Amino acid sequence: MTNINLVNLLVNESETLRSALKKINISGLGVCFLIKDNKLINVISDGDIRRSLLNNLKLSNKVNKVKLKKFIFVKEKHDFLDLQNKISKYKIVPILNDKREVIDYASEKRFRQIPQSEPLLKGNELKYITESIKSGWISSRGKYVNLFEKKFSNFVKSPYSLSTSSGTSALQLAIATLKLKKNDEIIVPDYTFVSPINSIIHSNCKPVLADVDLETLCISFDSLKKVVSRRTKALILVHLYGNSPELQKILNFCKKNNIKIIEDCAEGFGTKYKKIHVGNFGDFGTFSFFGNKTISTGEGGMVIFKKYKDYVLAKKLRDHGMSQAKKYWHDEIGFNFRLTNIQAAVGCAQLENANKFIKRKIEIHKRYKKKLNELNYIIFPKDQKYTKNSHWLSYFKINDNIKNHKFIRNDLINYLNKKGVEIRTGFFSAQQMKIYKKYKDKKINYNNSKIISDTIITLPSSVNLKNKEIDYICDLILKYKLN
Ligand SMILES: Cc1ncc(COP(=O)(O)O)c(C=O)c1O
Known part of the structure; x- marks a missing residue:
C-alpha cells in the first residue's frame, strides 16, 4: 500500500x-x-x-x-x-x-488481487475474433484453424500440428492414435495435474504411477525403470511448470523397450531442451491453451506429431472418425475434439506475442529468485544444463529439512492470500487420493512426490505482472516470520 x-x-x-x-x-x-x-x-x-x-x-x-x-x-x-x-x-x-x-x-483501483496467471489479450485478438464472426465461420471451419496450426508448427518447429478443444482432448487424441488394447499400461508421473492420468483411464488403459525427480519435478528415470513392465506400451512425460527432465536417458530407454512417448507440454510452451522445443522428442507433444497458460484461446489445445501417418489418423479421430474421401462414412470410432475458428483466431493473435510472453515469464522467475535469495528456508529450482525453462509458473519449495515445513507452507499461503496475493499449493501426489490409489506401483514409495506436495508454493506469474507487484509480494514474504 x-x-x-x-x-x-x-x-x-x-x-x-x-x-x-x-x-x-x-x-x-x-x-x-x-x-x-x-x-x-x-x-x-x-x-x-x-x-x-x-x-x-x-x-x-x-x-x-x-x-x-x-x-x-x-x-x-x-x-x-x-x-x-x-x-x-x-x-x-x-x-x-x-x-x-x-x-x-x-478502493477497487488501489487494491488489485494479484492473480496466479491471467491471460494478456491486448494484441490482435479482438480484431481477428471480429473477422471470424463477420466471416460467419464460428465453428471449426474457417481460415483461422489452419492458420493457427501452421503458425504453431512454425513456432515450435514441428512438421505437423493439429488443434484440439483442450489440452486434455489433445492427450486423449494422442493416446487414441496409439491404438492400444484394453489394460495396456501407460506410465505417468504421480506428481502432475491429473489430466494425463484421467486421459489414460478414459482410454481404457491402465495408468502406472511413477515417482518424480525432486529437482525437475518431472518423471524420475530411476522410478521409470522400476515401474516398467511387459505391458508398458507408452509413457506420458509431463513438462511440469515449464521444467524438463534429463531427456536423453529416457528417450534411449523408451526406444530400446519399444515404449511410445507422449510429451505433455501443457505447462511447457516455450521450453527448450538442447535448443529444441519440447514436444518434438516424443511421438506426440500435447499443449493446452487454457486461460492460465502462457498463450491462451480460452479453452483449447494442440497435438504435434513426428510422423505424418499419426497426424492423418489423429485428424480423422478428432473429426468423428469420418472418412476424408466420403462424407458421413465413418471408418473409425472418433470424437469431436475440434477447436473453433473463433478460438483459433485468438490463438493466432496470441502467437504473435508468444516470444514476449515467454521472455517476461523468465524475467519474473529471475526477479523472484534474486529478491528471495536470502531466505534459507525456501528452495528455488536450479537451472538445468540442457533445459531452457520457460517458467510458466514461478515456484519455490519450503525446505523439507525444516521442522513444521508443511505448516509453514500452508501458513505462508494464508498470510499472502489475506494480503490479496494469490499464491497456491501445487498439485498433490495422485496416489494419496482414493480414486488413484489403485494405480500405485508397490515397488516404489513416491517419497519425492509426497515431499513436493507438502512443500511447493506457486507464485503469481502473469505476463502482465508488474515489477513493483513482484517486489510487493517479495517484501511480504521477506517480512513473514518463521515461528
Ligand atoms: C500438465 C497438464 N496437462 C494437461 C492439462 C490439461 O489441459 P486443459 O485444461 O486444456 O484440458 C493441464 C492443464 O490445465 C496441465 O497442467
Whole structure:
C-alpha cells in the first residue's frame, strides 16, 4: 500500500459544507472523511451534502450538521477478503489505525488481487475474433484453424500440428492414435495435474504411477525403470511448470523397450531442451491453451506429431472418425475434439506475442529468485544444463529439512492470500487420493512426490505482472516470520 496525501480527504468538523464539497471535488473520490480530534467520525458523500442542501442547510453551515449515518471502515491489520467484500459494496473504505485516525483508504483501483496467471489479450485478438464472426465461420471451419496450426508448427518447429478443444482432448487424441488394447499400461508421473492420468483411464488403459525427480519435478528415470513392465506400451512425460527432465536417458530407454512417448507440454510452451522445443522428442507433444497458460484461446489445445501417418489418423479421430474421401462414412470410432475458428483466431493473435510472453515469464522467475535469495528456508529450482525453462509458473519449495515445513507452507499461503496475493499449493501426489490409489506401483514409495506436495508454493506469474507487484509480494514474504 502506498502512502497518499490525505489532506484532500479529511474534513474537520468545524469546516463548512462548501469546504467539504471543494475537497470532494479535488479528490474526485465522491466522499470525504469527517474527523474530530483527528479521529474519524463519519464518511460523507457528495450525495449526503446534496440531500442536506435540499433539506435547507446552507453551504456556509458546518459540515457536522450533515445527518450522520452508519459508515464502514477497516483496521490497519485487516483481512483482505473482508476488505474486498466492503469495497464491492462501499467503493471507498477508510483504513484506521488503533487511535481511529485515517491512515489510508482502499478502493477497487488501489487494491488489485494479484492473480496466479491471467491471460494478456491486448494484441490482435479482438480484431481477428471480429473477422471470424463477420466471416460467419464460428465453428471449426474457417481460415483461422489452419492458420493457427501452421503458425504453431512454425513456432515450435514441428512438421505437423493439429488443434484440439483442450489440452486434455489433445492427450486423449494422442493416446487414441496409439491404438492400444484394453489394460495396456501407460506410465505417468504421480506428481502432475491429473489430466494425463484421467486421459489414460478414459482410454481404457491402465495408468502406472511413477515417482518424480525432486529437482525437475518431472518423471524420475530411476522410478521409470522400476515401474516398467511387459505391458508398458507408452509413457506420458509431463513438462511440469515449464521444467524438463534429463531427456536423453529416457528417450534411449523408451526406444530400446519399444515404449511410445507422449510429451505433455501443457505447462511447457516455450521450453527448450538442447535448443529444441519440447514436444518434438516424443511421438506426440500435447499443449493446452487454457486461460492460465502462457498463450491462451480460452479453452483449447494442440497435438504435434513426428510422423505424418499419426497426424492423418489423429485428424480423422478428432473429426468423428469420418472418412476424408466420403462424407458421413465413418471408418473409425472418433470424437469431436475440434477447436473453433473463433478460438483459433485468438490463438493466432496470441502467437504473435508468444516470444514476449515467454521472455517476461523468465524475467519474473529471475526477479523472484534474486529478491528471495536470502531466505534459507525456501528452495528455488536450479537451472538445468540442457533445459531452457520457460517458467510458466514461478515456484519455490519450503525446505523439507525444516521442522513444521508443511505448516509453514500452508501458513505462508494464508498470510499472502489475506494480503490479496494469490499464491497456491501445487498439485498433490495422485496416489494419496482414493480414486488413484489403485494405480500405485508397490515397488516404489513416491517419497519425492509426497515431499513436493507438502512443500511447493506457486507464485503469481502473469505476463502482465508488474515489477513493483513482484517486489510487493517479495517484501511480504521477506517480512513473514518463521515461528
Ligand atoms: C500438465 C497438464 N496437462 C494437461 C492439462 C490439461 O489441459 P486443459 O485444461 O486444456 O484440458 C493441464 C492443464 O490445465 C496441465 O497442467
